[in-house]
Amino acid sequence: MAIISHRKLTAEREQCILDLLKQSDALAVSALSEQLEVSEATIRRDLQNLHERGLLERVHGGATLKAVGQPELLFSDKEGKCSDEKQRIAAAALELIQQHDTIYLDGGSTILQLARLLESRSGLTIVTNSLMAASLLMESRHRLILTGGEFRALSRTMVGPLSASILQSITVDKAFMGTIGLTLNDGMSTTDANEAFTKKQIMSRSRQVILLADHSKFGVPSFVNSGSLEDLQTVITDSISDEFRKRFNELGIHLILA
Amino acid sequence: MAIISHRKLTAEREQCILDLLKQSDALAVSALSEQLEVSEATIRRDLQNLHERGLLERVHGGATLKAVGQPELLFSDKEGKCSDEKQRIAAAALELIQQHDTIYLDGGSTILQLARLLESRSGLTIVTNSLMAASLLMESRHRLILTGGEFRALSRTMVGPLSASILQSITVDKAFMGTIGLTLNDGMSTTDANEAFTKKQIMSRSRQVILLADHSKFGVPSFVNSGSLEDLQTVITDSISDEFRKRFNELGIHLILA
DNA sequence: ACGGATTTGATCGATTTTGATTGAATATAA
DNA sequence: TTATATTCAATCAAAATCGATCAAATCCGT
DSSP, X not given: OOOOOOOOOHHHHHHHHHXXXXXXXXXXXXXXXXXXXXXXXXXXXXXXXXXXXXXXXXXXXXXXXXXXXXXXXXXXXXXXXXXXXXXXXXXXXXXXXXXXXXXXXXXXXXXXXXXXXXXXXXXXXXXESBHHHHHHHTTSEEEEEEOOEEEETTTTEEESHHHHHHHTTOOEEEEEEOOSEEETXXXXXXXXXXXXXXXXXXXXXXXXXXXXXXXXXXXXXXXXXXXXXXXXXXXXXXXXXXXXXXXXXXXXXXXXXX | OOOOOOXXXXXXXXXXXXXXXXXXXXXXXXXXXXXXXXXXXXXHHHHHHHHHTTSOEEETTEEESSOTTOOOOSSOOSSOOOXXXXXXXXXXXXXXXXXXXXXXXXXXXXXXXXXXXXTTOEEEEEEESBHHHHHHHTTSEEEEEEOXXXXXXTTTEEESHHHXXXXXXXXXXXXXXXXXXXXXXXXXXXXXXXXXXXXXXXXXXXXXXXXXXXXXXXXXXXXXXXXXXXXXXXXXXXXXXXXXXXXXXXXXXXXXXX
């Protein structure tokens, strides 16, 4: 008896498209049609479905993963579609960490990259509100403490007033913070009020606050203020304008270019 | 005389489907029908049953383990073993939950099964110290609150004094608790002191405490006491000895046999 | 062996998905 | 810019799949 090769299920096919997209940034409708052995009309319908669910970006002739910087996609890349800058920034941050430090890891893809580098280390006490970071570090040889709080799905972090309970009862040596954007006038800002609240909390409980932000964050304002530049002791970035450099100098902020 | 190959029992077949699903992302009804040598109608009934028990997702033409495009779980159950008893106990617990309830989910595989059943529901406020439960419910339409605390790798839970900060500031309607063992004399007990501490904390902050424990837990002592039988309002199990039944009766504990 | 309960497979109309076709919209080249 | 070639969304009929129903087969306790 012959083995009949069944056509893939819709769900299976959509998963396939997403997997393929993770490997190459963009895919043509025609290529997908050949690869998956269905008509182009079907591929177009699949792409539309996936787009409506926010899983990819549609372009003429095919599809791409969402543009980087879109919060929805910050974490969808398992592989670490992490830019080179973010890796260098994380590596520079790693140098600041000493044995037996108690550190805080904020949410965001840059900090997550730092967590990856810490995976193979040991002996630190790591406090975090990021479930992605916790997930990475759970098998490591660090002491791991989670802040608790209301779960925010978009950033996969625990935020809000409830997280304050724990944060108020601890002090860390170094807090590694991320941000959506920062401006000269208004300092750091983010999209969610609860998240901003938690960021402010932890910054007040850290001996040293270190901001990790690539050049794309500078000059970009977001919705809610999450701290002023005065709160920072150190900033790590890949490149910076003269304006910001001058301001950091005035404020006595240690600037590290990675 | 040839050996007649008996058709598989329903339970056997359903287990088979789950095993096959773990190997490939998605399976077609037609493929399963051939593989297991039963009609497609039967496969559809099996898939519907498994779906109602929260063990798979149904898609047109077949079934998948998780919805397409959903990121993989951050924290997953390594063993993943879930006996039939635990499923029934979880299903019975589900019936106790009402719309808009605020509930607490403890760690443990039985409670995790309950979390699976809650995945497709919505509108609850769910507090948990279990990262596996949180990971399952991450994308669901509930309000999700994590307790925070020190991460205990073995149980993938947040425990210890730090978790008390949040627990003291909340009250839940129903706490669904697991345990390593319970005895007539010493009540519930578990292996880790921090875990026991957290269990006692939440039980004191819940209007109703519901213990989910299969028969293997009864009469088995563990290391640290994590609460007395008097703390319980309801116990759900699959079978129970007369001694325990009598004691529960004396204490006014509502016993549910699943 | 008997009878009730459960499970199975077949059937049917309803729903969903697919591929082809169309004219409109967009990209590319001249 | 205009002309040409792709790609697109909308539409429709065919195919696949679905849920509901019912009768036959199987299972189980008496």
